[in-house]
Amino acid sequence: MSDDEHESKPARDRSQVTIIDIARMAGVSKKTVSRVINESPLVREETRKKVKEIIAETGFTPNPQARALAFRKSFLVGLVYDNPSPQYVVNMQRGILDTLGDTAFQLVLRPCDRGDENYRERVRSFIVQHKPHGIILTPSVSEDETLAEILREEECDYVRIASLELDVPSRSIRTHDAQGAEMAAAHLAQLGHKRIGHIHGPKTFRSAHERLSGFRSGLESYGLELAPELTVEGAYTFDSGVSSATRLLNRRDRPTAIFAGNDEMAVGVYVAARKAGLRIPEDLSIVGFDDTPISARIWPPLTTVRSPIREVGRAAADLLLKRGSGSENLEELQSFQLELIVRESTRSV
Amino acid sequence: MSDDEHESKPARDRSQVTIIDIARMAGVSKKTVSRVINESPLVREETRKKVKEIIAETGFTPNPQARALAFRKSFLVGLVYDNPSPQYVVNMQRGILDTLGDTAFQLVLRPCDRGDENYRERVRSFIVQHKPHGIILTPSVSEDETLAEILREEECDYVRIASLELDVPSRSIRTHDAQGAEMAAAHLAQLGHKRIGHIHGPKTFRSAHERLSGFRSGLESYGLELAPELTVEGAYTFDSGVSSATRLLNRRDRPTAIFAGNDEMAVGVYVAARKAGLRIPEDLSIVGFDDTPISARIWPPLTTVRSPIREVGRAAADLLLKRGSGSENLEELQSFQLELIVRESTRSV
DNA sequence: CTGAAAGCGCTTACAG
DNA sequence: CTGAAAGCGCTTACAG
Known part of the structure; x- marks a missing residue:
């Protein structure tokens, strides 16, 4: 490094493919490539196809850091939880990850403690700083109306998982x-x-x-x-x-x-x-x-x-990702079947 | 929106304080503020103090997306794991989060399946795309030398948690x-x-x-x-x-x-x-x-x-964050006390 | 020890 | 339906 400070080496200079390269190869502007990436309907089908082909050939993936900066919104999905049961937490994480899969979205953990007076402000600073794509809240923090109000104030999208409907349907997953x-x-x-x-x-x-x-x-x-x-x-x-x-x-x-x-x-x-x-x-x-x-x-x-926790997590993430795409089916996402598992601890009198 | 596509509203326009505001208020250049943020030693003590004061007054926090883009390195710490025990996973997460606390670093979950032929390539794409600050690997994936080799190739910092020393000390946490x-x-x-x-x-x-x-x-x-x-x-x-x-x-x-x-x-x-x-x-x-x-x-x-899993997680994250700061004490970070908990399932013959 | 310029890789705002 | 310019908020590279 020629100058100073930052200790860690910059990532390898493997001249990464950028949107500019794609634009040049497709003979269009950056903006058109950007439209294709963001699935804008305002691109001629032919143009879209060509750009998509080149993207596939080059294996290009848009840089999430750059997109986040320009969008003023990151590709993080925050899980805000306080449930102490490891099994519950892990199943929920698995479900969310099932949906996030290999998308650009990443699951970020935000455990919290309702006993902590500042817990809501901690969530707020996370949102303000990291501008997550959305937040998933599980019981019992999901039941905190004051916290939900903060999320709305900060214009952060969210889904609340709860045993009953606490919010508008598009922001609720019921566990029945x-x-x-x-x-x-x-x-x-x-x-x-x-x-x-x-x-x-x-x-x-x-x-x-x-x-x-x-x-x-x-x-x-x-x-x-x-x-x-x-x-x-x-x-x-x-x-x-x-x-x-x-x-x-x-x-x-x-x-x-x-x-x-x-x-x-x-x-x-x-x-x-x-x-x-x-x-x-x-x-x-x-x-x-x-x-x-x-x-x-x-x-x-x-x-x-x-209780199908993993399915619930999957549905919550679906709700967040499909928001506005018109493809979300609230009915379907919100109907879960609970099941009685009969083992040997019960018997007739 | 005047133009097209992206469905989600941009985050509120709460004219956020930026490094430019701080620079102006402190009467220095952006670069000097940047140096203070990054704890460069190349700033006069007096200047540093002044800048820090203004940062504190305004409550300014540097935008992680912008930093990530410029650094070519994000503020994510990835946990790559395949241990199926919920208790283990949750304790590990807790430990890492203890260290990450309210820093700018976020914990991102990357479960994987060694049975999946492409599992290593999935980890690689995560790294290439998201350029995490570092990766923490737990058993058994931590034992995969081929994966470690990929991380080195991509110049991604990592810490391997294992029951014995598999790597150089600065990249190993032993669980004894x-x-x-x-x-x-x-x-x-x-x-x-x-x-x-x-x-x-x-x-x-x-x-x-x-x-x-x-x-x-x-x-x-x-x-x-x-x-x-x-x-x-x-x-x-x-x-x-x-x-x-x-x-x-x-x-x-x-x-x-x-x-x-x-x-x-x-x-x-x-x-x-x-x-x-x-x-x-x-x-x-x-x-x-x-x-x-x-x-x-x-x-x-x-x-x-x-086995003190949570402490192990804490130490692994410490190792990653303190890298190069000179303040890491490898000895201390790598000595864990296991404990025999005697209950009622054992008795003398 | 400090700064002006250029750049990170995208999207927005505007224009056509 | 498409594009050139400006901008997101930082850091790097260079110069002094």
């Missing part, structure tokens, strides 16, 4: 948790259980509310009532599952079945049952939610509700 | 798996076990080899031998743990303890033991490796080796 909980209720009702307990997640999570109300209405359609004294609040954690279940199982009128709001807590119920000397499923049936890997590895294998 | 396996061996030997089985990972993984040889030498230092007939190869999966353990436990001279190469397989050993009618730890002691969440939730809780 209530429906999954209904399936759990039907299963237990059909097995003849009457005294059924439920450990729901923290009330600050919409999913906890949706699963609770879905479970309740599911029981009601079988003429059963979800007894208030058998409905307790957990924290979606293993430990809270243990303590909540211990409370339920210590009652003289203990339930014969417990539906836990997620698998983590369901596994906690196993521990509480063992401590109480109860056999699963002979003395206690257990249903979880999420179908995390542990549900198939624990003994006995856990009956649980599978 | 052998040492962890030695601790497992010592633990079982001290409990008086003599007939000890080992289910190791696939031979294509260096970690499998390291854990095996560490375990063997650990036993040897207690005068014990790892019997070849009690050493079987698994696939690091739950199912392979079940089948490998079944084979070991069906022997008439079955082992009194099994060390599994990871927790996934260790959990498989639980299932095989249950099927064989063996109690844990009364009839069989089990030790795992990784300390994944399931190890504390399964019954009885699993004794396992904890």
Whole structure:
């Protein structure tokens, strides 16, 4: 380096093909090449074809840094999340990456902590600085209306994933948790259980509310009532599952079945049952939610509700990428099938 | 839009502060401001201070897209991985993000599949197109010498995380798996076990080899031998743990303890033991490796080796960011303490 | 130690 | 439907 500072060597000078080379080879202007790249309809079909051929021959790919600078918008898609479950996070990432694939778009991770007072401002600075193409929000941050307002203020496109519709349809992906909980209720009702307990997640999570109300209405359609004294609040954690279940199982009128709001807590119920000397499923049936890997590895294998997280991630990214292309089919992108996975933790009374 | 195509609106025209504004306010040239931003030593202390003050006052942050274009190098750090364990992946991401924090650098995900013939070329196109600041490779892709060669060819900086040193020290982070396996061996030997089985990972993984040889030498230092007939190869999966353990436990001279190469397989050993009618730890002691969440939730809780994945991720990112700053301390960045977590799956014979 | 000019590779704004 | 000019906000290369 002739001058100073920057320590890292510049990338190899493999005289890269640029839009100028393509323009010259096709005998058109840069702008026309640019139009082809950006799929403008305002190019004669013949011209477009020629340019496309040359692009294919040369293997040219437009420089994303240059495009980002000119567009004032980068090719990053930000995932803003606070869900602590590794399985959930990884599945979501996989789904988004399925859609992003080998496009120019890159997935950038932005974990956050709602406990941090500045968390919203951190998201804002990310947006202002990096001008992402869009943001995908998962529960529970997706439920933060103030954050959504900030994104709108900064004119950043986004999609909110949640258990119910929180925003306009084009910015929402619903996960239909209530429906999954209904399936759990039907299963237990059909097995003849009457005294059924439920450990729901923290009330600050919409999913906890949706699963609770879905479970309740599911029981009601079988003429059963979800007894208030058998409905307790957990924290979606293993430990809270243990303590909540211990409370339920210590009652003289203990339930014969417990539906836990997620698998983590369901596994906690196993521990509480063992401590109480109860056999699963002979003395206690257990249903979880999420179908995390542990549900198939624990003994006995856990009956649980599978939520198609990866598909949800795929759909969220689709929504972002297809925006305005007219090809998005909101209906299709927003209908997910939950599934009850019946294993060996449930049995008829 | 006056002309055509691009559907998304340009970002808000909040006349953003640029390097020109800062230069004007400080009464210096753009280049001098640039020098301050890039921490060039070639600026008079007084000038630097003044510029820094103005930067702080205005809240100016240099535009990463513009810098990337001019530098021919982006502010992305790519994580290239193929490890299927969600827990591992998430911990690694967390560690890297700990270091990246609120810097201009962003973490970009590049999962890959070594089964895919083109996987190396996909990594190459990512690099050529996005010109990342650096790449972090985790096992097993980190062990692919051909891939490393491609990165060097493209002059892309990288750090390889592996259970042994595969590259020059400044591009390596060692995880010392052998040492962890030695601790497992010592633990079982001290409990008086003599007939000890080992289910190791696939031979294509260096970690499998390291854990095996560490375990063997650990036993040897207690005068014990790892019997070849009690050493079987698994696939690091739950199912392979079940089948490998079944084979070991069906022997008439079955082992009194099994060390599994990871927790996934260790959990498989639980299932095989249950099927064989063996109690844990009364009839069989089990030790795992990784300390994944399931190890504390399964019954009885699993004794396992904890590998500080998050710290490893932190160190890898440190190595990348501090490159050339002279402040990196290779020694320190590469010494990790593994820890044996003794739970209830092991007992003396 | 500092600066004026040219350039990174694209797109926008305008004109035809 | 197409193009020449200006610009995105920085850094490099050169000069002093």
